[in-house]
Amino acid sequence: MRAHPHYNPFNVREPAEYPDWTKVFARPEQPLDLEIGFSTGRWLIQYAKNFPERNIAGLEIRAKFIEYARRRIAAENLANAYVLQANAATALRRLFAPRSLSRVIVMFPDPWYKPRHLKRRVVNPQFLTELAECLRGGAELHIATDQQNLAAAMLADLTAAPEYQNKHAPYAPENFAGLTTDIELYNTRRGREIYRLVFVRR
Numbered sequence: 001m002r003a004h005p006h007y008n009p010f011n012v013r014e015p016a017e018y019p020d021w022t023k024v025f026a027r028p029e030q031p032l033d034l035e036i037g038f039s040t041g042r043w044l045i046q047y048a049k050n051f052p053e054r055n056i057a058g059l060e061i062r063a064k065f066i067e068y069a070r071r072r073i074a075a076e077n078l079a080n081a082y083v084l085q086a087n088a089a090t091a092l093r094r095l096f097a098p099r100s101l102s103r104v105i106v107m108f109p110d111p112w113y114k115p116r117h118l119k120r121r122v123v124n125p126q127f128l129t130e131l132a133e134c135l136r137g138g139a140e141l142h143i144a145t146d147q148q149n150l151a152a153a154m155l156a157d158l159t160a161a162p163e164y165q166n167k168h169a170p171y172a173p174e175n176f177a178g179l180t181t182d183i184e185l186y187n188t189r190r191g192r193e194i195y196r197l198v199f200v201r202r
């Protein structure tokens, strides 16, 4: 997709493709996990290497990150990772069958957050309802942010959603799986607080 001065990826409603999840991984019978907003793919690639017994899909709204992550996945010969361009706000139910996802990770979804942006957050009640349809019972949803107000808003949404149960009220004490994203590294090096939410699909 060509960059255009007025091009806004958030207006993109259709995913770039509809993968057949039974064909894109070497072992399609493995649990299917999803990272939303993977940017450079740092976390996703570490995850694919550390969890060869699981499959990891990645959604990213910005086209440039897809090409970059695909090159890295190919260079590392990772047959359990697949990424595509899609807007997670509108595409989840068209991309994933009901109850097909085992784990979902959303790390630092809204970085340049200001109070007036709270309404536009990625993790909002509608997103949670759509995601709930795609999650298996017992599936984990992991979210992290360095913004306290945003963490509180997401915590309130999740607590109000009947499909989810908090695993560590209110925030999880530690990083999931010991893997870090770019923004997580940036924050931890500056000693900033990170708010981690882990909810389970009922």
Ligand SMILES: C[S@@+](CC[C@H](N)C(=O)[O-])C[C@H]1O[C@@H](n2cnc3c(N)ncnc32)[C@H](O)[C@@H]1O
Binding pocket: 036, 037, 038, 039, 040, 059, 060, 061, 062, 065, 086, 087, 088, 089, 106, 107, 108, 109, 110, 111, 122, 181, 182, 183, 184
């Ligand atoms: C602040 S970055 C965080 C990147 C990475 N998760 C990290 O922690 O370093 C947020 C990423 O989410 C992507 N993103 C934002 N909204 C999205 C959406 N609705 N669907 C898919 N990706 C989205 C952005 O393009 C960006 O790469």
